[in-house]
Amino acid sequence: MWVFLNWAFGLRSLGHEVIWFDVNDPKSTDGDTRQQIQTLKSRLKPYGFDQSIAIATRDGQALPAEVAGGCVAVEKVLESDLLIDFRYDLTADFVRRFKQSVYMDIDPGILQINIAKGYLRAPIHDVCFTIGETVGRPGSAFPDVGRRWLYTPPCVSLEQWPVHPAGANSPFTTVSHWYMDEWIVEADGSYYKNDKRSGFLPFLDLPRKVRQPLELAIFLAGEEAEYKMLREKGWRVRESHEATPTAEAFRGYVQNSAGEFGCAKPAYVRYRTAWLSDRTLCYLASGKPCVVQNTGPSKILPNAEGMFRFDTPDEAAKAFEEIASDYDKQSHLARKLAEEFFDAKKVAEGLLLRAMD
Numbered sequence: 443m444w445v446f447l448n449w450a451f452g453l454r455s456l457g458h459e460v461i462w463f464d465v466n467d468p469k470s471t472d473g474d475t476r477q478q479i480q481t482l483k484s485r486l487k488p489y490g491f492d493q494s495i496a497i498a499t500r501d502g503q504a505l506p507a508e509v510a511g512g513c514v515a516v517e518k519v520l521e522s523d524l525l526i527d528f529r530y531d532l533t534a535d536f537v538r539r540f541k542q543s544v545y546m547d548i549d550p551g552i553l554q555i556n557i558a559k560g561y562l563r564a565p566i567h568d569v570c571f572t573i574g575e576t577v578g579r580p581g582s583a584f585p586d587v588g589r590r591w592l593y594t595p596p597c598v599s600l601e602q603w604p605v606h607p608a609g610a611n612s613p614f615t616t617v618s619h620w621y622m623d624e625w626i627v628e629a630d631g632s633y634y635k636n637d638k639r640s641g642f643l644p645f646l647d648l649p650r651k652v653r654q655p656l657e658l659a660i661f662l663a664g665e666e667a668e669y670k671m672l673r674e675k676g677w678r679v680r681e682s683h684e685a686t687p688t689a690e691a692f693r694g695y696v697q698n699s700a701g702e703f704g705c706a707k708p709a710y711v712r713y714r715t716a717w718l719s720d721r722t723l724c725y726l727a728s729g730k731p732c733v734v735q736n737t738g739p740s741k742i743l744p745n746a747e748g749m750f751r752f753d754t755p756d757e758a759a760k761a762f763e764e765i766a767s768d769y770d771k772q773s774h775l776a777r778k779l780a781e782e783f784f785d786a787k788k789v790a791e792g793l794l795l796r797a798m799d
Contacts, residue, residue: 443689445548445720446528447489451599452786456794461514461522462486463496465529472509479513488690489602502536524797527567534565543567544797545589548596548720550574551713552636555626557587569797574715575740583713592796595742596720597789598780603727605777606697613655613678614733614762615699617686617721620660620668626709634708641705641735644755648703649676651759653766656703659685659695696724701731701765701776703758714738722749727780731772733761742783748775 450460466475483492496514497505504516525540528548537543545567547553551574556562571594576582578591622637649656657678662668672679686692702725710717716738725732726748736751745751750761765772
């Protein structure tokens with residue numbers, strides 16, 4: 443939810459009206475849809491977006507009034523100056539009804555591969571943005587699917603994510619799925635599993651190499667064998683749905699961490715897009731140093747200044763040593779990095795200038 447909240451706060455900070463638009467599951471009953479709308483409103487109420495929700499069908503049809511009561515009318519949504527589309531599954535006819543539309547790629551490489559293979563039938567938008575620095579560039583490991591991709595950094599609301607000191611002996615943490623039934627099939631027919639567990643496997647012995655405690659908030663659904671294996675290797679493990687059940691709980695969990703240690707899904711590493719998780723931005727803005735896996739050459743991402751990007755377990759261990767040598771400095775540099783490159787207000791303004799040109 444913070445992916446979208448950070449963009450929404452950035453746009454609202456510029457003085458724009460923001461409508462939180464979503465579509466219902468066609469398999470849901472009217473009762474289910476009403477309940478889902480009320481849940482979404484309750485989740486967004488702390489941030490002032492609960493009265494700015496619009497829900498429609500995937501092809502843009504309005505829901506019955508008795509189901510979508512209290513939501514913004516679809517007709518008003520279509521009067522918006524700009525649609526920023528994170529969904530990837532709206533119909534082409536519906537997208538064309540907007541004055542201007544942006545396609546927002548937050549899964550660089552994976553998205554383009556899925557379009558190329560026909561897994562996604564993505565409608566044409568007026569402008570396509572991506573958070574991958576190498577998407578559509580010469581030498582890229584995947585196709586541009588016939589579209590011109592403009593780079594934008596991901597963003598974080600600095601007002602919503604202030605610097606927050608860590609408690610004594612706080613661990614370095616991350617929050618993630620663990621198992622996913624996601625496979626990448628390469629052009630030569632080879633394939634590999636693309637989930638977080640696969641990404642972490644080469645680094646599972648890291649807790650024995652560092653002094654700082656490392657904690658995973660992941661979804662294991664009580665799978666005791668996996669819990670046991672991770673704990674025997676020195677990891678603290680928490681069930682993510684218990685540690686971070688809401689956006690507010692997620693913010694508290696990040697803010698009370700010493701920093702982030704994170705591995706990427708294998709495709710992000712292989713495709714070299716310089717992908718960076720929106721979750722990592724929340725750590726940076728909170729003044730938390732981040733030790734994250736290298737996903738390719740970048741013009742903005744540093745190494746050893748608030749963020750350390752590693753390729754090997756030894757490089758990751760060395761990063762923890764450097765952070766421990768001057769934690770306050772690295773905390774300051776983490777926040778500075780968020781302010782310089784990922785401030786939601788600045789990033790949203792830059793996107794709007796290019797999207798509306």
